[in-house]
Amino acid sequence: xxxxxxxxxxxxxxxxxxxxxxxxxxxxxxxxxxxxxxxxxxxxxxxxxxxxxxxxxxxxxxxxxxxxxxxxxxxxxxxxxxxxxxxxxxxxxxxxxxxxxxxxxxxxxxxxxxxxxxxxxxxxxxxxxxxxxxxxxxxxxxxxxxxxxxxxxxxxxxxxxxxxxxxxxxxxxxxxxxxxxxxxxxxxxxxxxxxxxxxxxxxxxxxxxxxxx
Amino acid sequence: xxxxxxxxxxxxxxxxxxxxxxxxxxxxxxxxxxxxxxxxxxxxxxxxxxxxxxxxxxxxxxxxxxxxxxxxxxxxxxxxxxxxxxxxxxxxxxxxxxxxxxxxxxxxxxxxxxxxxxxxxxxxxxxxxxxxxxxxxxxxxxxxxxxxxxxxxxxxxxxxxxxxxxxxxxxxxxxxxxxxxxxxxxxxxxxxxxxxxxxxxxxxxxxxxxxxxxxxxxxxxxxxxxxxxxxxxxxxxxxxxxxxxxxxxxxxxxxxxxxxxxxxxxxxxxxxxxxxxxxxxxxxxxxxxxxxxxxxxxxxxxxxxxxxxxxxxxxxxxxxxxxxxxxxxxxxx
Numbered sequence: 001x002x003x004x005x006x007x008x009x010x011x012x013x014x015x016x017x018x019x020x021x022x023x024x025x026x027x028x029x030x031x032x033x034x035x036x037x038x039x040x041x042x043x044x045x046x047x048x049x050x051x052x053x054x055x056x057x058x059x060x061x062x063x064x065x066x067x068x069x070x071x072x073x074x075x076x077x078x079x080x081x082x083x084x085x086x087x088x089x090x091x092x093x094x095x096x097x098x099x100x101x102x103x104x105x106x107x108x109x110x111x112x113x114x115x116x117x118x119x120x121x122x123x124x125x126x127x128x129x130x131x132x133x134x135x136x137x138x139x140x141x142x143x144x145x146x147x148x149x150x151x152x153x154x155x156x157x158x159x160x161x162x163x164x165x166x167x168x169x170x171x172x173x174x175x176x177x178x179x180x181x182x183x184x185x186x187x188x189x190x191x192x193x194x195x196x197x198x199x200x201x202x203x204x205x206x207x208x209x210x211x212x213x
Numbered sequence: 214x215x216x217x218x219x220x221x222x223x224x225x226x227x228x229x230x231x232x233x234x235x236x237x238x239x240x241x242x243x244x245x246x247x248x249x250x251x252x253x254x255x256x257x258x259x260x261x262x263x264x265x266x267x268x269x270x271x272x273x274x275x276x277x278x279x280x281x282x283x284x285x286x287x288x289x290x291x292x293x294x295x296x297x298x299x300x301x302x303x304x305x306x307x308x309x310x311x312x313x314x315x316x317x318x319x320x321x322x323x324x325x326x327x328x329x330x331x332x333x334x335x336x337x338x339x340x341x342x343x344x345x346x347x348x349x350x351x352x353x354x355x356x357x358x359x360x361x362x363x364x365x366x367x368x369x370x371x372x373x374x375x376x377x378x379x380x381x382x383x384x385x386x387x388x389x390x391x392x393x394x395x396x397x398x399x400x401x402x403x404x405x406x407x408x409x410x411x412x413x414x415x416x417x418x419x420x421x422x423x424x425x426x427x428x429x430x431x432x433x434x435x436x437x438x439x440x441x442x443x444x445x446x447x448x449x450x451x452x453x454x455x456x457x458x459x460x461x462x463x464x465x466x467x468x469x470x471x472x473x474x475x476x477x478x479x480x481x482x483x484x485x486x487x488x489x490x491x492x493x494x495x496x497x498x499x500x501x502x503x504x505x506x507x508x509x510x511x512x513x514x515x516x517x518x519x520x521x522x523x524x525x526x527x528x529x530x531x532x533x534x535x536x537x538x539x540x541x542x543x544x545x546x
Contacts, residue, residue: 035417039291039432044412048289077328081266081292082321086328124324181320184359185352185430187437 006155007212008104009068013057016072019207020050026203033196037183041082042196049080049088064103069096069113083181084197087125087134094120107155110212111145118142125180132176132183132190134197141166141205156213166205170198214414221411225267225287232274236540239277245301246287246294248274253283253306259378259387260284260306263315263371264299265322266291268410268513269431272368275541281375282315282539290410290513291432293321299329303339311340311384315370315391317363318347319432342384344391346370348400348521350455351428351437362430365473365510365521366398369533372542376535394529399460401428401452402519404475405442408433408512427451431475431512431519445482449489452520457497466526467502469533470494474508477516483507486518494522503533509541 023030023046031043053075062068069092077089098116099105105113118138121127127135144165148158171194178190181197218224225246232248233241240249247264254260263273264286273285283306288294303312312333316326323345330341346363374391382390404426407416410433417433420426425448428437440451462468472487474480487506494501502525510519525533536546 031413035413040410040413040417041289041292045289045292078295078297081288081295081325083293083319083324085293085295085321086324089328125320180359182359182430182432185362185437187353189437 005102005104005106005109007065007106007110009062009065011104011212012065012068013061014211015207016053016057016068018211019204020054022203022207023047023050023200026199030196030200033194033199036193037178037186037190038196039182042084042200045080045082045084046088046200049076049085052079064101065099065105065113066096066101069093069099083125084200087121087197090120090124091117107149107158111142111149114142114145127180130176131180132173132178132195132198133180134195134201136173136176136195137166137169137198137201137205140169141202156209159209159213163202163206163209166202170194170202173198214409214411216409216411218411221414224411225289228267229274229287239540242301242305245298247284247298247302247305248277248287249284249302249305250278250282254308255283256308257310257381258308259310259382259384260303260308260312261315261371261375261378261387262286262299262302262306262312263367264288264294264302265317265319266293266432269511271541272510273371276368276371276539278537278539279546280379280535280537280539281371281542290412293319293325296325296329296332299326300332300336303329303333303341304337307337307339311342313374313378313384313387313391314341314343315367315374316343316345317367318345318360319362320359340384342388344370344374344388344395346395348395348398349430350399350401350459351430364402364431365400365471365519366395366523368509368542369398369469369471369521369523370394372537373529373532375537376532379535380532390532394523397460397524397529398521399456400519400521401456402430402436402473402475402517403427403448403452404429404436404512404515404517406477406514406516408476408515410513425517429512429517431510433512433515445486446489449486449493449520453490453493453497456520456522457499460524462499462522462524463497464524466524466530467500468494469503469505469523469525470501471505471521471523473505473510473519473521475515475517475519476508476511477514478508478518480507483518486520490520502530
């Protein structure tokens with residue numbers, strides 16, 4: 001039985017808008033986490049970037065998944081700055097390439113696009129598991145999504161499994177020693193703090209379960 | 214939070230309005246938040262651009278002008294500028310001899326400059342070489358893959374590479390000088406107080422009245438360890454020992470000794486620190502041939518200082534002494 005291709009550009013737009021709301025609601029939390037081990041700007045940077053994404057979507061909503069993902073990526077690259085700009089921007093740009101020219105994606109197609117986005121983050125930031133970065137929330141989520149879909153789960157359940165894996169990955173960053181970004185300059189003092197990038201990445205995955213299921 | 218601002222969201226844009234109003238010899242692109250020397254691009258000269266988060270002034274916009282940078286891109290406070298800015302600046306300073314990007318070694322700066330260089334090559338065909346500064350000995354190599362932070366030596370690279378470009382060297386030659394300055398310089402900083410990013414509204418870290426933070430960077434990030442407050446003489450030892458342990462500064466050419474204020478430290482204290490630094494260097498067999506004392510690479514209103522030593526030779530000394538005419542550094546021109 002082939003899964004229905006339900007994830008069109010309108011669905012992806014709902015996902016992105018829900019992520020933007022989550023970022024706005026958690027702006028202070030992200031900034032507080034970043035001030036412990038970074039430079040206290042992750043919340044305001046992400047909020048600025050997602051606000052610009054919403055403005056672009058209001059202005060010109062793209063017609064197909066790849067165009068929408070590309071527009072989101074380009075806007076984030078141009079507005080966030082810091083490390084998060086190129087990393088989140090590259091994530092969406094590679095997702096766009098992964099989505100190809102389909103009008104809508106099925107679960108497997110969406111999972112493949114997410115995987116392409118994750119690979120882009122790795123290529124840009126060169127992070128690996130356990131470095132205490134957004135990768136530590138994103139990678140388990142993409143793995144969990146693949147596993148659940150592979151086991152024949154419905155899209156909703158698979159996305160919820162991905163969100164749970166992202167949350168667990170985020171929580172697991174707390175005892176980690178940071179090996180990337182500004183947090184790494186703290187050495188052992190980075191231990192005991194939840195990573196802000198993993199926290200925003202978990203919000204991104206949670207938004208998929210809330211909107212695409 | 215008490216600051217001389219209107220709206221925290223407008224700090225950088227409004228400061229650039231002031232730069233434009235105060236300096237007719239500069240041209241400000243307000244849309245892209247770029248400070249250019251007014252006569253850019255200079256035909257036949259390698260263009261030099263730098264940029265980074267705001268809050269480090271006079272770095273980088275204060276070092277735009279003859280003998281130093283052709284343009285500087287201003288990011289949000291403590292946040293790297295975005296690739297669009299560096300791409301526009303690269304176009305704006307290209308005098309048909311290529312463009313050097315001077316990048317401080319922070320993940321955000323490196324990634325954004327990398328994307329800009331990729332776009333510049335694709336969209337304009339301008340030849341771009343990036344030199345990354347990483348002089349901060351507080352960051353122990355091997356623990357962090359990002360490596361050491363770029364701090365005080367960045368402005369020395371901008372000055373000396375700027376002079377090399379003025380001499381008519383080609384892009385490879387200017388980049389070579391920039392890399393040699395970076396590898397011959399080491400820095401270490403400390404903070405007496407934290408600082409407040411306007412958008413955050415409260416200090417980045419809490420530092421009790423009787424403690425100091427050793428090994429800080431320039432983004433209000435906490436340092437490597439905390440110590441009880443101590444006399445300046447002992448602070449100077451804390452800063453210089455790791456620098457001298459990292460690189461031999463006793464060579465015949467001597468050194469440039471640079472005591473830098475973090476933004477909220479009076480010049481009175483910086484000169485007092487310079488005396489302590491010079492005394493330790495003399496005892497350690499290090500010959501100081503040039504000095505620089507002042508707040509050049511800052512962290513908003515943070516109180517504290519950093520020490521940078523740069524190993525000189527005849528060539529680097531001549532380039533350091535060459536005329537420079539910027540709002541933040543000016544002599545001989």
